[in-house]
Amino acid sequence: MRAARYHQYGEPDVIHIEEVSAPQVPAHGIRIKTRAASVNPVDTILRSGRAQELLPLELPAIPGRDAAGIVEEVGVDVTGVKVGDAVFGLGGVSDTTAEYSVLTAWARIPSTWSFEQAAAAGLASNTAVRGLDSLGDLKEKTLLIDGAAGSVGSAAASIAISRGAKVIGTANQRNHAFLKSIGVIATPYGPGLAERVAGLAPQGVDVALDAAGAGSLPELVRITGGPERVTTVADHTAPTIGVRLVNAENESGTLEVAAALGEAGLYLPRIARSFPLDQTIEAHILAQGAGTQGKVVVAISA
Numbered sequence: 001m002r003a004a005r006y007h008q009y010g011e012p013d014v015i016h017i018e019e020v021s022a023p024q025v026p027a028h029g030i031r032i033k034t035r036a037a038s039v040n041p042v043d044t045i046l047r048s049g050r051a052q053e054l055l056p057l058e059l060p061a062i063p064g065r066d067a068a069g070i071v072e073e074v075g076v077d078v079t080g081v082k083v084g085d086a087v088f089g090l091g092g093v094s095d096t097t098a099e100y101s102v103l104t105a106w107a108r109i110p111s112t113w114s115f116e117q118a119a120a121a122g123l124a125s126n127t128a129v130r131g132l133d134s135l136g137d138l139k140e141k142t143l144l145i146d147g148a149a150g151s152v153g154s155a156a157a158s159i160a161i162s163r164g165a166k167v168i169g170t171a172n173q174r175n176h177a178f179l180k181s182i183g184v185i186a187t188p189y190g191p192g193l194a195e196r197v198a199g200l201a202p203q204g205v206d207v208a209l210d211a212a213g214a215g216s217l218p219e220l221v222r223i224t225g226g227p228e229r230v231t232t233v234a235d236h237t238a239p240t241i242g243v244r245l246v247n248a249e250n251e252s253g254t255l256e257v258a259a260a261l262g263e264a265g266l267y268l269p270r271i272a273r274s275f276p277l278d279q280t281i282e283a284h285i286l287a288q289g290a291g292t293q294g295k296v297v298v299a300i301s302a
Contacts, residue, residue: 001019001099002017002098002277003017003062003097004016004063004097005018006047010047012044012281015063015284022100023095023098025075025102026104027078028075028104029075029103030078030102031101031102031103032100032101032102032103033301034099034300035067035115036274036297037066038067038122038297039064039287040066040123040287043063043287044288046093046094047063062097064095064298065090065093065094065123066090066119066121067091067103067122068086068087068088068089068109068115068118069115069300071086072100086109086118087103088115088118089104089106090103090122097298105126105252105254110259110260110262111263112265116297117269120270120295121258121262123248124152124155125254125258126249127248128155128159128233128258129258130246130249131231132209134246135209137163138160139164140164142167142201142203142204143160143207144201145160145167146169146209146220147170147210147214148169148170149175153169153171153211157183158266158267159258159261161183161184162264162267168185168186168200169185170186170188170189170193171187175293189214194223206229209230210231210232210234210238213235217243220243221241227241227242227243232245232246270294271294271295271297272292272293272294273294273296273297275298
């Protein structure tokens with residue numbers, strides 16, 4: 001099969017398109033003919049080598065954490081999915097930007113999504129659901145999301161609104177129209193956030209989710225009234241101030257939540273741009289730049 005691979009850590013130009021063996025199907029997984037894979041921030045961090053002490057990769061490595069495609073083979077311990085189903089989900093730490101990939105968490109693709117949108121939803125929606133679940137029942141609560149226009153933030157906003165929350169979200173001004181279109185009360189991020197939020201929610205903010213990792217945790221704690229009311233999915237300094245840090249895990253249930261919302265028209269993953277497999281370098285360049293509005297996706301096969 002054709003796959004994007006890199007043999008050493010570095011800038012995007014270390015990526016090459018190569019012929020490699022297709023992955024074997026584990027008993028608890030499925031193999032898909034990959035239609036699309038997204039480029040997540042963690043993918044560019046892993047490729048750069050900045051995380052090699054925490055998450056060392058066996059090189060050469062195939063980038064990619066999530067993917068969408070058609071089920072081609074099912075592991076012997078797997079039930080509830082069959083060959084020919086269209087699914088999206090999560091692979092290993094880094095292994096999905098290839099013509100075939102193995103998923104160990106998945107859900108069926110909603111009829112409202114393209115394969116590219118489904119690929120963009122995997123890691124983002126899993127992370128969003130896990131972050132929100134840690135905040136408890138959101139019905140009639142006011143939730144502040146820092147970084148609400150990003151892939152995780154916008155997924156979290158849609159999910160929280162479906163659970164009955166009032167959502168205030170921070171974003172660059174150019175993303176305010178998008179946030180309003182999905183039901184979020186938009187406000188700029190940065191200095192003066194507490195004052196702006198007080199004007200938007202005079203009754204106070206119950207809980208907050210940090211999806212940006214931009215150093216806002218102390219401010220979010222002040223706004224909500226305590227570290228136990230704040231969760232981050234992006235700031236690894238969180239434990240030093242008593243804030244919960246939630247990481248993605250391969251759980252099909254979180255993906256099924258996102259798929260159900262997608263089928264109901266309540267969550268539509270946002271795509272910035274799609275590149276063919278041969279332009280994976282360009283996809284990584286765009287994804288690691290600032291200001292991308294939506295997820296960068298690699299379209300792999302038709």
